[in-house]
Each structure stands twice: as structure tokens, then as C-alpha cells.
Amino acid sequence: MKCALVTGGSRGIGRAICLKLASETSYHILINCQSNTAAAEEVAAEIKGMGKTAEILQFNVSDAADTSAALTQWQESNPEAVVEVIVNNAGIARDGLFMWMSSDDWNNVINTSLNGFYNVTSFFMQKMLRNKYGRIVNMVSVSGVKGTAGQVNYSAAKGGVVAATKALAQEVAKRNITVNAVAPGFIRTDMTGELNEAELIKMIPANRFGEAEEIADLVSFLVSRKAGYITGEVININGGIYS
Incomplete structure (x- = not known):
């Protein structure tokens, strides 16, 4: 069983990506959510309505122990399953001017986007290397490329993922x-x-x-076999606001 894991897959862009990958690939879709299981169940039901397969993996990407425990339990229950695709989409925003930003608002945003990327991707990295195949797509933001006032924490988190993307691609x-x-x-x-x-x-x-579906179309291409020579790239999809 070949699988695609989408973190933060219950709503918004993550939901659109889950549905697009279900419709355009043969992957079993792993829908990660932290708390909104009702929304995740709706996504899973929609995928099953297409005649495809999906399941929900509930864990908090920013919590290393929680992530490892959930993924270990899933892998042990599905020893034949191979995760070929990881879409690191989970993220939160806690906007505000830096001069008034609390350490919680700083840490929670960094932990979700940047540490979440590490916690999920590192779990599967050795397995991908052994299998000699994988597609990792990290959802960042125009804020992580150009910086956005009022989003120093979010820009830092996404900018960190941009740099990590470029470095890991080379490895x-x-x-x-x-x-x-x-x-x-x-x-x-x-x-x-x-x-x-x-x-x-x-x-x-x-x-x-x-539209979220426009993002999902790009992700679907990047995880396909057609995109095998594209790596280490940050692809802006923003209607021309910054490129």
C-alpha cells in the first residue's frame, strides 16, 4: 500500500490537497489533523465517495512525542504500507506586531511549521532513502519568502522551512x-x-x-512522476503579488 500523508489535512488548503491527490493518484490518503476530527471525517468520506481510500491520523505535529507515537503505531499496524509522499501543510498564524508579540505566539507558530516539518519528515526519511523514492512538498508562504509586517513569527517559521527545503533537497x-x-x-x-x-x-x-484547488493542482504535479527533475525549488503561487 503506497500512501500520501497530508498534515493539517482537514480544512482549507490541506483538505483541497487530500481531495486532489485522491482523485489524481492511486495513493491511500493519510489525513492528519490535531483536533478537528469531524472535518477530517468529512474529507475521508468524500474520498471514499470517489471510490478511493483514506484514513485519519490524529496527532499534533508540533509535539515530537505525540507525532512519533502516532506514526509508530500506524506503521506497526500497517507493516506493508509505504509513505511515498509527505505534504507538510500544518501551520498556524498568530499575527501581531513584534514589539507586542508574546513568547507563546512566537513559539507556537515556529513549533507548528518548522518543528512540525522536522517531526513528520524525520520519521519517514530513512525509509524513503531505503526505498529510493519519495516526494516531499512543504507548504510555506509569500511571508516566508519576502517577509510580511505583522507576521515576524510566521515569516520566520516559513522562511526556516524554505531554507530546510533547499538543504534537504541536496542531501x-x-x-x-x-x-x-x-x-x-x-x-x-x-x-x-x-x-x-x-x-x-x-x-x-x-x-x-x-483558490485552494489551485494550490492543490500544483502540489499534485510536484508529487507526480512528471516532476522528478524539480527539487530544491520554492514555487510562488500568488497571482503576481511577489515573484
């Missing part, structure tokens, strides 16, 4: 493992629901927010 390329990052701009999801869309689209050359 594992010989084993047919690609590591890429996708950097969305303003995408219409729950996370951007509070933003003033009418005001912000004035900054976007494409004159609109992106």
Missing part, C-alpha cells in the same frame, strides 16, 4: 527523493476569512484571491 536527490516548497499568496480559506479581501486585491495583479 537526498541521489535517491530519487525530491523536496520542494510551495509558497501561496492570498488564498481564500478559513485562515484568510478575517481579511479585507476587497482592499487586498488592489495589491494583487491577478485582481483576486487564489
